[in-house]
Amino acid sequence: MTTPDDTLLYDRPARDWLSALPLGNGMLGSMVFGGSDLQRFQINDGLAWSGSPASESIDPVDQEGFAATLAEVRAQLLRGEYVAAEKTATGLQHRHSQSFLPFGELTIAVAPHGDVSSYSRSLELATGLHLEQYRVAESSVTWTSFVAAAPGVLVIRMNTDLAAGLDLALSLSSPLRVLATEYGPSGASLRLKAPSDVFPPHDAGGVAYSDDPAASAQGALAVRWEHDGSDVAEAGVLGAQGVHALTIYVGTQTTLAAFGAVPTGDADSALTIAQDRLAVAMAEPYAHLLDRHLLSHGELFGRVRLRLGARPTPGEEPTPTEEPTPSDALAPTPDAAPVPTDRRLALANEHPDGAVAADPGLAELLFNYGRYLLIGSSRPGGAPANLQGIWNAELPAPWSSNYTININLQMNYWAAEAVGLTECLEPLFDLIDLLRMTGTRTARELYGAGGWAAHHNADIWGYSRPVGHGRAKPRWALWPMASLWLVQHLWDHLEFASPGDPASDEFLRDRAWPAIRGAAEFGLDWLVELPDGTLGTVPSTSPENAFLGNGETAEVGISSTMDLTMLREVFDHVAVLGERLGLQSDPVVMRAAAALPRIPGPSVGRGGQIREWLADDPQVEPNHRHMSHLWFLHPGAIQATPELKRGASASLDARGRESTGWSLSWKIALRARLGQGEEIDELLRLVFRDMTVDRGGQSGGLYPNLLAAHPPYQIDGNFGYLAGLVEALQQSHAGELELLPALPPSLPDxxxxxxxxxxxxxxxxxxxxxxxxxxxxxxxxxxxxxxxxxxxxxxxxxxxxxxxxxxxxx
Missing domain, CATH: 2.60.40 (Immunoglobulin-like)
Structure with missing residues (x-):
């Protein structure tokens, strides 16, 4: 049974992509627009990326030159020449990671034979169904859409009791290079070629194709339909007249057989696989296909149930208020139609105490939406959820819709364990396995180090080198610490397992230990001894911030707090796991134990705040969106002293509340770790802002389809909100289970x-x-x-x- 707080509801078709509604099974995604005269389904394939495993090697690294440049940067920093070091550090940049691609679009022109009324469309989060209903004259039309996890197809169903039926014309298109197009009486297909190289929009270069078959993947988009009308022969479309019942099956396939693998085959072989998948779906009765989808989706979605706001006892009348408030418009009345979600959000924002105070069900809805989006964008066998999950219509996409691994990818998965979606972590673990392989080469060739290293960006091919083409700002391009953050998810997976679970022991031995040990080994080799005898990181950035060094803006320094905190935490993990495996004499375990006492921990400095760099130089941008120096508080699990908690709170106060969507979510999680429910309430005001209003700058909020604004759209804001609310309700990182540690006052029931x-x-x-x-x-x-x-x-x-x-x- 669905409720208003697990359903997105609208009274008109989507005007644009940010009003369309997402369907997905982790491998195939679709944004559904709806419409009585034109149905639009924008299609994504989770394995459709530009480039190939060879993309990282397009520009070989001059190892001797790189080593000399790194040595010069270190020498300049140790002399206090920050601006010179920043300029020199651009010589440590490689090129760029590849981009997640839009795949295609299915459109269906509809001739309804009459006036349309009573229109509604909805996305049921508990069932994974997109429903659209309207009336033509006195007759009904219903469209139902879902993406079945097995056999992995988009299914679209239409029924109408309109006497004349509907006249339909289906067509396919793609922003990729179309190699061939075919239309027949019962199906259509596109054979596609992906670009060999896509530069990010913030860099010059554009989109390039290559005739080399090894330079990029190929793919296919296939459609079959069944209907009770009459086929109409028309060039470039599938046509039918007088249709009362229709089922459309949509399948995609690329030549990427497995995550990170070398593409094999061509568009023809991809089309054969896609069509075979459609044949499997069509051989099964629609009712069975739907039932299996409901069971598969419901088994994951139903693991957690959250209810927010007081629900009156049946038969009990709510107490009337003397003065009407904007939230009164949200209160259900007998026989009243539910309020559309976009209108509901706008009305809630009119309340003086904020949207959540006006309508606690919105907080519940966004929590459910976060779980729904993770189920839809990250499933075993597919790729991890990227900056846009699995939904992207742009080429090139904002920030390449790739894996930004200085927080954004990790934030996507912060809540996965706590909300029972452990399976959804499998693609992330696959990426870590891949980066461990490519990052081993990067660590060796670039830094002469053991273990494995990854930087600011990654892609489906395991790109692990520093990006930037020698022209990017080092504050974000120069950050070789991603391996130490990524392995935190492996540690957490072990922590969430039941004691004595054999599967946990196997995971530790085969996946967690090699990756965590490798990250620690790189960290050990990256550390340098400083003049005071401590160990530190040189060069060091605090993503993606800057400081005042000698009175000038500087982006590269010595020993950021984030670097040191992550090193300390991973070295602790190595000690614990080494003992569990009986590997206390392992050289990395022993080196980590010796290094740990020489690495400074987080400390309070200027203005009572946590130092962002050990030197505690003044900040250039006090309200910067990253809270990297507070990593120890969340997602780290270092047991903070009262002094550190006061320093963290002062740091958050100084940063201010206003920020991008994902940053607001991180601040919620940090305030939750501090037990500050009142501050979470203030952040929730910003999270639930209606982004149809221009907020200016990088101000977070929600678009009409409740996707989070960076801006533009980034899905980490949705997933980060999910994680932050979990931390407000329950925490378990400190060796005990703490209940309601930071309940926001706006959610009293x-x-x-x-x-x-x-x-x-x-x-x-x-x-x-x-x-x-x-x-x-x-x-x-x-x-x-x-x-x-x-x-x-x-x-x-x-x-x-x-x-x-x-x-x-x-």
């Missing part, structure tokens, strides 16, 4: 079922008037778990599969 915590525990919570009224903890193994609520602490002995109530009344 609610309940959540199915949140996961470290140690393989699952919780159910219910709160009223801001106070926890009931809680249960379930474990996957026999263990004792410390549970905290405020100042109260309980040690619960848990039996596998048996919910254990928290004795709040004791």
């Amino acid at each position: 609610g309940e959540v079922v199915g949140l996961r915590g470290r140690g393989g525990v699952t919780t159910s919570l219910r709160w009223r008037d801001g106070l926890l009224v009931s809680a249960e903890v379930t474990s996957g193994s026999e263990q004792t778990v410390r549970v905290r609520y405020g100042e109260r602490v309980w040690d619960l002995t848990l039996t596998p599969g048996q919910p254990q109530p928290v004795p709040l009344d004791a």
Whole structure:
């Protein structure tokens, strides 16, 4: 059963891409526009990227020249010549990663034979169904669309009781190079070629194609349809007249057989695979295909249930207010039609206390949407969710719609473990495996280091070198620390597993240990001994910030707090895992143990704030969107002292609230770790802003389809909000399970079922008037778990599969 808080609802077709609604199964994505006269389905294939594994080697690295440049940068920094070091550091840049591509578009021109009324379209998050309904004269028309995980096709269904039926004309197009187009009486197809090189929009270069078959992938978009009307022969379209029942099947395929692999085959072979997939779908009754989709999607989506806002007891009348408020327009009345989501968002923003205070269900809806988007954009066998998940219509795409790995990719997955979507992490782990291979070469060739390194950007081919073409700002282009951040997800996966789980031991041995050990080894080789005897990083950036060095703006310095924090945390992980594996004498384990005491931890400096660089030089941009120096607080798990917490709070105060979408989400998670629910409320005001209004600058909010604004659209804002709200409701990083650690005052009533915590525990919570009224903890193994609520602490002995109530009344 769907509710207004797991459904996006609209009373008109999408005007543009940011009003269209997303469907996806992790491999195939579609943005659905709807429309009574023209149906539009913009199509993406998760494995459609420009370039190939050879793209990273287009411009070979002069290893001797690179080493000399790095040595000069280090010498300049140690002499305090920051501006000179910044200029020299541009010589450490390679080229750019490749881009995620739009794949194609399916359009269906519709002749309805009458006036259209009572239009509605909706996206049911719990079912993964896009529904569109309207009336033509006195007759109904219904369109239903979904992307089935198996056999991996987009399915579009139309039914109408209109006496004359509908006249339809279906056509395909693509922004990629079209090698061949075919239309027949029951199907159509495009054979496609991907670009060999796509520069990011912020760089000169554009889009290039190559005749070399090894330089890029090829692919195919295939469509089949079944209907009860009469076929119409028309050039360049599939035509039919008098249609009352229609089913369309859409399939995609590229020559990329596996994530990061060398493309094999051609557009013809890709088309054969896509058509075979369509044949499998068509051989199954539609009802069975739909039922299997509902089961597959529902099994993932149904693992967590969140309800926010007070729900009156059946039969109990709500207390009327003396003065109407803007939120009254959101309150349901008998037989009243639900408020469309875009109108609902706009009305909620009129409330003086903010959108969430006016309509807590919006916070619930966006939480559900985040889980829906992760299910739709990241599934086993596919690629990780990129900057736009799996949905992109532009070539070139903003920021190449790639993997920005100085926070954005990681933020996509912050909440995956806690909301029970562990399977959705599999593509991320695949990318880490790939980057470990390509990054080993990068570490060796560029830095003469062991282990593996990755930088600011990555792509489906495992690009791991510093980007920029020698003309980018080092503040973002020069950052070789991505491996140390990425492996945090491997550590978290081990932490969330039940003690004694054999699968966890296998994951540790085969995937986590090689990657974490390799990141630590690179970190050890990257460290240099400083004049005071400590170990530090030279050069060092704090993505993507700058400071005042000797009175001038400088982007490259010595020992950013983020660098040192990540090194300390990974070295701690190596020690713990080395002991678990009986590898205490491993040379990396031993070196890490020796280095750890010599690496400074985060500390409070100028203005009572956390130092962003060890030298604590003045800031150029005090309200910068990145909070890299607070990494230790979140997503790191270093146990912060009261002094560090005060410093982190002061740092957040100085940064201010206003920022991009993903930055607002990070601030929510950081404030949650500090237990500051009131500050989360202030951030929620900004997260839920209606972005149909020009906010100016880089101001976050929500577009009509509730996708988060960077601006432009970036999906990390949606996923970051999901993670931040989880941190407000439950935390488990500090060795105990803390319940409602930072509940926002605007969400005084609610309940959540199915949140996961470290140690393989699952919780159910219910709160009223801001106070926890009931809680249960379930474990996957026999263990004792410390549970905290405020100042109260309980040690619960848990039996596998048996919910254990928290004795709040004791």
